[in-house]
Amino acid sequence: MKRRDFLKKAILTPAALAALSVGCGKTTGRSGKRLIVLGVDGMDPSLVESFMERGLMPNTKRLMEMGGFSRLGTSNPPQSPVAWSNFITGAPPPVHGIFDFIHRDPATMAPFLSISEVSPPDSTLNIGKLRLPLSGGGVNLLRRGTPFWDTLLDKGVPVTMVKLPVDFPPPAENKHGLFLSGLGTPDVRGSQGSFTFFTDDPRSISDSTGGGVVIPVRDYGDGCYKCRVDGPANSLIEGNPTMSVEVKVWVDKDSRAVRIDMGDSSVVIGEKQWSPWMHFSFPALGPFSTVHAIGRFYLKEVTPKLKLYLSPINIDPENPALPISSPDWYSRDLAEDAGLFYTQGFPEDTKALSRGIFDDDDYLSQANIVLEERMSLFHSVLSNYKEGLLFFYFTSLDLNVHMFYRSMDPASPLYGTTDPRFSGVIADLYSRIDIAVGEAMELLDDRTEIILLSDHGFAPFRRSFNLNSFLAAEGFADISSPYDRNKDMFACLDWSKTGAYGLGLNGLYINQAGREKDGVVSLTDKRNLMENLKTSLESAVDPLTGEKPVKNLFILEDLYPGFEMPPWAPDMLVGYSHGYRASWETTLGSFPEGVITDNMDPWSGTHCISPDVCPGSLVTSMRNMPINPTLTDMGSLINAILTEEDGDQ
Template sequence: MNRTKRTKKLIVLGIDGMDPVTARRMVDEGKLPNIKKYLERGSARTGLDMLGAHPTITPPCWTTLATGAYPGTHGITCYWRQSPDSLDAVVYNMDSRNCKAEPIWNITTEADMKTLVWHWPGSSWPPTSQNPLLHVVDGTQPGSVNMGVAQMDWEKIIYASKNTDGLSFIPHTQKAAGVGCNITDIHEVLSSNERGHRSSAEEGSNYGFAQDADDEMMELWWGDAARKGGEIRTYVKDLDDTEMMIGAKVAYDKVFSPIKPASDWTAAPEEALEFSFLISAGTVSRYGLITKDDSGNYGVVSLYHSKSAASPFAVIPVGEIITKVDNATKKGITKPCCRSYKILELSPDGTDLRLWISNALDTTNNMLWHPSSVHDKILKEVGHIPPVSLIGGEDSELVDQVFEPSWDSYCQWQADCLEHLIDTEGYSVVLSHLHNIDCAGHQIWHLGKTLTPWSHTDETVYQALMERFYLQTDKYLGRFLHYLDEGFTILIVSDHGLLVGENVPPILGEYGGLNTGVMEELGYTVLKKDGEGNSMDEVDWEKTRAVQIRSNYIYINLQGRDPYGIVDPQDKYALEEQIISDLYQYRDQSTGKRVVGIALRNKDAILLGTNGPECGDIFFTIEEGFNRLHGDGLTTAEGYYNTSAAPVFIAAGQGIKTNYVTERVIRQVDVTPTMSVLLGTRIPSQCEGAPIYQILSEEL
């Protein structure tokens, strides 16, 4: 094969959850001028779409984009990995050692190309090559850089008023660590389960990380505990257990504080008002002054470590998000942390205040930066990682005032980081990931249609909020346009799109755990009952023939394979046939419509690349019209408000035809071999796709 380079420099701008249908519409409406420029200078399909891998879930799709292999081949087959010991449990999955296929970044460094892999979730961490040309930042969760390991304190809102009598702290309540697919404390998630430990210092030294990093935390990423232990059991029994319900509920600490005239301060201005609040899970005090602005109204909040402090550590004007470093304490350990602040409401007379305070990110945590010098360089030359908010959901004011603006700050920071590193470090290849659209999707996309569970929300409000994240993304992508004039090739890709559901989905296909609803109705899964006859979160394995777990998988409770198996292997084929038939006949109770799209045995699921030992005995999808956000249906699924589950593909720059529209069906497995052809490298060993030769400016 001709390995002539068609470009010397390649940037992949990955946007998690970006939907080509929404992007195409907004381009045509003139709302996404930078994406339009990429199209004018590059190639895409008319609809900007490609066919994604299945399931349409973040880790398997990003791994497919990096390897050119289908999930059944590379082995990352859902957000979670099936527990090897229990049919009703999952274990953490974003670990490169679970990937059985060769990633493109190992190929590029082998070809002497300095390569940066920035927050690519699913298969990039820990680095699987010792080549010093490979630099990797995070990739252990999709939210924002360091989100999974550096959080020291939760988000909070301070409610201060002259009518409040005393200081009180109400901690947030949450069902899982993080919102949707954003795991914010993996240590807490996994350490709640029994598991064995062993020293990981030797493995840590292999990857060049700080030797004084917490051994237990490192074990979660590198040891057998992360791969085989740390079982997580989540039973999805009804709508209240689904991500849509949980993710839309706002979880944050609440602090109530009295406002009164400032007294006993070292440096309080005249007429200043004071309040106090608690951070670090309610264990540490901070103090605030409310002062007048130039108009003579109370319009500025200043925060202090103590009343005796000579100066504040943060000064917050109305209407601005301010990001500063302050200490936070967790489990007796105190770290300097980056934190953001915004005034949500302040009465002109200073009698009422609502103040948002972000989560706290440990500024010293570099355990997911390889080499750690990249972390040091970013902090020195660009700045600390700005925390993103994870609250909003059904509270549209918080989405408007906090959630979206915090992501705007993060997008600017990430663009600053990538530009600085590209300009100063001499990378030939950069693969990057941004999670703003997907994070928003898991909180608010389902509110884009007014359905019964959310009848108190206005769909038009949320549709407008949804579009703001595309405007934000267009601005981000625009930061890299100038590289097209500097000899770079740029690919814009996503793992999947996000659709607005047409109906409330059945209790089937929720990726976060064991789905019991439909399988109980059909008689395949049986839960144990308590003394009052209520279903418990415990499977009755003596009566359970099959379970549905993760997004699209059904497992037979098989004798000889599963710990409590009751199905004779000789009966497995017939039982699969019965389950598939029952799934096709199952009807939604309110509409009478079929809710299962396709159902295939493992051997037949090779047609979708969802076969093999890491997949279930049956792979199924939810029928279009009953899909949740993404993950449960086909990549071709479409939804309300002109949305879809398909991923985006746009290519521009050196080696790519300009202003070109291809009719070719592009698949995610085609992206890696196309990168290989552009860079003149060999194609990864397990790659199953083919170069998108139609968009190349020179024939192969």
């Protein structure tokens, strides 16, 4: 019996008696309705319409016919962390504090991930090289504001949120709530997903984009490769050395397979095969403290060279090293029921594809594993759903459309080199999401409603806009050391002559005196500079296509008047036009040659553009659809359905 079942049974009798004693089975404030919300990251309304028309999404069409379908206003910028934070808090970025995937500390100019942070302990007990934490330290969620479900929990409405984005670490334990963290959950190394690739041919792999490590290995003649798998840094030891375990890989070139030995477990896989999840135990303090984790191997090639991929080392849901669910036993229950699963926020390894570790087939096989796991989780959660709110999040559509937009976009620079076999990948993904919609619809009755929504839509990413290079070319930034143009974090800049800089996917910042480390622009000059930047960027023209790459430049104080901006907020947001996006180099502050270049990365679809170009989708089982709905309306809509005050209206 699972813990939740045990607890339910244990409290059943007293709960029933308590209900009878007040003469009513319904807790005050509840509407008695049930609501299933399917959050599908990146589900594009135009594609939904097209696929419904082609008969590929019959369940979604049926749902639309029962209730309605509309475009859903997204966030500005339309990035997933921002958009889902809008959804959760019902408020814009100045309230929840998430403006981009990446923020920067103006005092140090150091970039940091916007969703969560790990803080070291305030004090430690030092015994030799041992560092025992005494107080403070931990993982903190950087999203601020009040989540909509607080109202539901206060009224005793059961809330289940599975793979909820921008919610790592999960909220404090509540007797009515079950939470499993989604987007923003790191791997055990603390990154958003860092693969390991063992090969005796390391030169064949480009080293341009990160996302993982390539480890050269060699066979000393006995057919055995000794591979070191790095885990997290050991904060209990002085200097935080990396914990690691050794894996022996025995190669049989005749059968084109390997045996992987780790501790007392072994697995055999052939070429193009995936291992099941394997358990890793990283010893932090001998037998007294161990970090448990899971990973999967993929044998890409045995001959002529060994190419063995290891997925990012994920937090083990059965024995989590960091909090990923609330209550903490919930992730274990789910794994017990549905099998082990990717716990990291971005499970599809897009970096491995971008970096050439994976080809399209390899990537799709991995993405398929992710989707199958997610479906198993969905079945488990759906079968245990009884009351209140069930939110379930699907990430597959977003990441796979990012990677395969080129397969359905004849104008993509990579369209000609993409195998036609993959032209149906996106349609297939939408069909599979439609199956999940159908399964949820089986629970529809007169007290159950369904909302299917997405945080944003999609557009092609054909041309890369080097924002920082543009600023330098137009005199808004000054390059003092041209040889450092391609280095990250503005290594080539002369800050004393720089008025503005770009960082992240849409952020544009003024080098403001008194705020930035080497700020030079006074507050009185700032407004003029922003106006000049707006004019300049909005009138820029792509010489190849004749189109304007920037549709809108939003000045934040105009966009959100009356809000006090936190110091990490950008001053402006660049709203790129259909077909354009900030280059990867822009996101980390480098200045490549040329302002606009063809995007040759498989990452060929985007939504980090002007929000009016990529609205999300909303399909519901309810007839009375909101007018011009936006993501920020959804929380209050959900509360209205599930609570008595507004639910009866």
